[in-house]
Amino acid sequence: MSAAPTHLGPVALARGFLTGGIIGAALCAGVTGVVIESVPVFLAGLGLPLGYGVLFFVAGIPRRAREAAVVPRVALARIESLRAGGTETGDVPLTLVLTVAPEAAQSFRVETTHHVNLVDLPRYRVGDVLVVEYPPEQPWRAEVVPRPAAEWARRAAETVVEPAPESTLVQRPPEGCGFTVVVFIGLLLGAATVLGLFRAELFSPEPVAEEPASSSESSESSSTTVTSASSSATITVGPEQSLLDAGELRRAIDALAGGVDVSEVLTAVVEERRLSVVFAPADSAVPRFDLREVPADRIPDLVAQAGGTHDVGSPRTWQVTVVRLPAALTVRATVTGPGGSASAVLPPG
Known part of the structure; x- marks a missing residue:
């Protein structure tokens, strides 16, 4: 026969609420520490359950002594x-x-x-x-x-x-739904507390600066949007433009170089309307290059060459990747369509 559900007292309910709060705060702190790249916050997420476990053990010594007696x-x-x-x-x-x-x-x-x-x-x-x-x-x-x-x-x-x-x-008496409810409420409040403390770091938008530019070689106006962070930067041209247009990629590189230091680039990716770069870590010995060294005027012909090596069908997309492996600058164009993909590498020089 199953015993009737236990009617928990205030102390047991408070312990359940605190347990749920610690679990919610620890999980949320661990995830938050990874997202905002904060080691102290991540370690706090690990330390909370450990500290609570020690406290729970010490607080239970009198009860265990009574049971042993x-x-x-x-x-x-x-x-x-x-x-x-x-x-x-x-x-x-x-x-x-x-x-x-x-x-x-x-x-x-x-x-x-x-x-x-x-x-x-x-x-x-x-x-x-x-x-x-x-x-x-x-x-x-x-x-x-x-x-x-x-x-x-x-x-x-x-x-x-x-x-x-x-x-x-x-059988052991069930604890009833009251204990489960207070644990769940504590879990939600613990997670909400951590989110409230770090809401600025979690939900603040990245700074975006818009820089209009004009081209003397085109009758249409040219606009670019530059987005930069400590480890990467992106520049996007207007909807009526393409980085394969004459001189457009060079203007995008110059616009990006005017806002950030592009002399320590790890990789660069060129797409139809977007140029993305990842900067090399300052304390790393990985190969890097200056973005201004990229032969921008040769990339349209390289994309055309990649698309001509294999009939990939239509519509098609393209992407150009620039890296330094290990000493020479390697520029690879990849064209993808319904029929597959094809690529070509820009010869040095």
């Missing part, structure tokens, strides 16, 4: 069923369903796990009588006594225990 009740128990679990050691976890027959009390069933050495496993059979002990107020915590006193061992060998009905199976 309770004298357990000893009784005989009959094995009703058993199931051996898997193990990688010599001890096998044996799940037992027992009929416990306490003195001057009604018999009941209980399920417990008892670790048995593999050699002793044949000694446990359905119908055998064992000696168990359990706290008087918590019969579901019954445990098998591996080495009972001589008197109890004699009684176990001589006594016949009648099986109790399956309906008498006792």
Whole structure:
């Protein structure tokens, strides 16, 4: 028989709320630390559950001392069923369903796990009588006594225990939905607290500057949008323009060089309307190049050459990647369409 749900007191509910808050704050702090690239915030996400675990252990010492002071009740128990679990050691976890027959009390069933050495496993059979002990107020915590006193061992060998009905199976009382609710509320509030503390770093937009430019070689107006960060930069031309237009890529490079330092570039990617660069880390020895060294006037012919090596179909997209591997500047154009993709590499010089 299952016990009725436990009616938790304020202390237990507060502990559940605090546990949920710590879990929510720790998870959110770990993710936030990665997003905003803050090592202290990430370490705080790791340290919160560790600190709370130590505090929970210390706070539970008095309770465990009171439980240890309770004298357990000893009784005989009959094995009703058993199931051996898997193990990688010599001890096998044996799940037992027992009929416990306490003195001057009604018999009941209980399920417990008892670790048995593999050699002793044949000694446990359905119908055998064992000696168990359990706290008087918590019969579901019954445990098998591996080495009972001589008197109890004699009684176990001589006594016949009648099986109790399956309906008498006792289980740990459920904590009820109240505990789950306060844990969930604490989790949400813990996560919301961390998000509130770092909302500026998480949700502030990256600075965007718009720089209009005019071309003396084109009758249409030319506009570019430059977006830069500490490790990368992007420049986008207007919707009526293409970086394959005559002189357009060179103007985009010059516009980008006017706003950021492009002398330490790790990679550069040219697409139809966008030029993206990634800067090399200052303390790294990786190969780098000056973006202004890119032969911009030769890239339109390279894209045309890549598209002509294989019929990729239409519509098609293209992309040019520029890297320094390891010393020479490597410029590769890739054209992709319904029929596949083709590429070409710009020869040096």
